[in-house]
Amino acid sequence: MKRRITVAGLCLAALLATAAGCGSSSGDGGGGGGGSSATKSPATTGQQKEHRGGTLTMLWNGAGTSIDTTLDYDSNWQVLTMTSDGLLNYRRVAGPKGSELVPDLAEAIPTATDGGKTYAFKVRQGIRYSTGAEVKPSDFTYTMERQFKAAAPASNFYQGIIGGDACAKKPKRCDLSKGVVADDAASTVTFHLTEPDPDFLQKLAIPFAYVVPEGTPNKDIGTKPLPATGPYKIERYTPDQQMVFVRNPHFKEWSREAQPDGYPDKIVMKLGLSLSDAVTQIERGQADWSYDAPPADRLGEIGDKYKDQFHINQVPQNYHMAINTRVPPFDKVEVRQALNFATDRNAVLQLWGGKALGRISCQVLPFGFPGHQPYCPYTKNPGTEWSAPDMAKAQQLVDQSGTKGQKVTIIATPDETTKAIDLYFVSLLRKLGYKASIKTLNSSVQYSFVQDSRNKAQLSFSYWYPDYTSASNFMTTVVGCDGFHKASTSSPNLSEYCDPAIQAKNEQALKLAQTDQDAANKLWAQVDKETTDGAPLVTLFIANRLDFVSKRIGNFQFNPSVTGSFMIDQAWVK
């Protein structure tokens, strides 16, 4: 699960872009608005030596987070994929093919055996870490055990491995020797699961499963980088200041589609610059790209003056207003539906930054995602697409509920764009007859606060982008019973929505996915429709990612996978 509520999240969303349909608005090249995108993907062509070299400078408003692949949850994925590898990876190309799995440190993608419970990998030989040590199959066992020993945030993804439950209970004594069987002599590693997991291969392609050498401390490595397997290694990381990537001397391209060699000799990530200053630096050519989305105030200028320097790509990130279905007045479905009918999604998208930065939606699953079938009941003319708000219908539902005049508080953050959207909803709720107000909390506190059911948070603007390309990641986590944990600050189902009938279908779809993905997707579509009818969210739009780059940047490639986005190392600065 991943979710962040800052404006910068729009950028981070791109890390998790997945699925067919996500691709770029300009075909294979991945570039939208701008015209500087190259159209050849690294996997389809060899590296063009004349563009090799130079220093790429990128900016990030954040202070920087963990550079430990096991522990970082989304913030650094876009850069960690340049330094590390797992058994599998997403194809490092632009366009829809970029969300397909390919073997990386493994020689091939295995077929599940033993009723979907066993995956046997042959590990490539001769691949070395940046320290010079060879990557061994036993390192994968160590990597998986480290998930539990180092209290990784997504260790539950791997709890289905035999021994995983015991590891979750006693992390320090974690022993997965029966679940991840490595044979260094034969160069094989075999995973044994307690139950079939249709998403298991996807889980092996994300940074949590990137290999680390045996002996890596079972705690956050802090600022001391992990040994790298990819084309770059982190030379230096100073939180609040910068992160510097240089070429990994031991890297030799083994699979161009899984881990292509990079173009720049050096990549410098400067930390802490304001969003507006970042735009100015890119305009002046002092920096090449910013990790963060440009601030709303600069969007018009970028759109008008720098048409060749920005790129827009769709990402499967659902932006919504989460409605707490257990707290009045939203414990009544009529009120939740009324809010859905009343919402002018066009106005919200405008507040977000304009129609280029998203596509209006009414449902949970993003466009192009497995199981997505267009559905929008909350519009003037219900059907497959939203057209306009229906205030009359909304007012009628509110009257019917008898809840007019009740207090409603939106738990907000001070971020510019999210606050603008929260203010819109306050205005809307007042129009509907509620006493609406905003409670602004610090961004670092707000998400924990709204997750904790004891706080009875009624409404909060939020978003979700998936960890991997599966409808289950949305339906069971964001709006499913599995995602709700009472009195916990780790309860991503902010709506506290748990419909037993829908839950039964969730479980059925998960089982079906093990044998028949198409049938499972049909069932997910049904679950999506029924959940949308229950209105635990006001889905607003599915985001588009805007990348603003310097004039000198060439070969802009946008990979739609969860670890992809703008492939920094494939950009030309020479």
Next chain:
Amino acid sequence: MSGLDVAVDVPEAGAAAHHGPWALARRRLVRNRTAMASLVVLIIVVATAAAAPWYASHVADVDPFESNVSGTTTVGGMRVPVVAPNASGLGSSPIGPTLEGHYFLGADSQGRDVMARLLYGGRTSLIVSVAAAVMTALIATVVGLVAGFFGGWLDGLISRLLDIVWAFPVYLLAIALSTVLLLQGISIGPISVDPASLWLPIIIIGLVYVPYVARPVRGEALSIRRREYMEAAIAQGANDRQLIFGEMLPNVLPVVLVFMPLMIATNIVTEASLSYLSIGVQAPNASWGTIVEDGQNQLYTRPWVSIAPGLLIALTVLALNVLGDGVRDALDPRGSLRIRRRFRRPGAP
């Protein structure tokens, strides 16, 4: 007495025979042209802020708290969108200053009338600041009088408590209190304050400045306690209540009154700072601080949204400070004379 003393004091010495100290103070204040000019500025600011509802409904014809992103308005006889999406699909352009009744200073990113919000913002800022200053003055006066009158262990206890509050940087304390209280509001017995209520910033600002007034009041009370008229009142059988409220209070009031304009000025800045940090007045209520915050994100394209409330804060605070000086001079002319004497040129008459 020097020539300067005579020139200043003689007419008032004569007047003192016919008027009380308050009337004299008023006369001194009225004669202070700078203070009077500040008072006029303040009256204009207060009057325009008070006229906010009238302006919004009769001139601007808008609800300044309602989001109007998809709305339209008429400018120069033409129907135009309040917030127009840019042709590139990136960003939008709120209507600029029309210098007409509608959207005189343009709209903010929510499509709200900046001018109407500015007036409402002034109202809120003044209400919060004045209410907080009154609260500070009330608590500080009582606390200072009690400490100064009773002395002993009670004075020690109160003084140490004031020292503790004083020891915190005032903004740090205000931010800490706001951050905590914004989560659940205040709920003590029958008293309940909603986090979105204006009472929350009033209470927070009112409390953090108590030591700054209470200590001078205590000092004055300690001094008064030893005066002859206090001993005379005690000899006549006055009880504690009569001594505190009948004898001491009228004599410490000038101290409190001198502080009032300065406190209001300080409170305006504190409120604006807290609101700017989103922990003061809560949106969609407008205060000058929240409008500065709203405009901060538009500084590049629409700087006046932030500059206008900033200027009003500066103007009002300056006027209050100058008026405060005038009030101090009026209530304590000796202080003024002392200052003038100190800077008198050698050999001057």
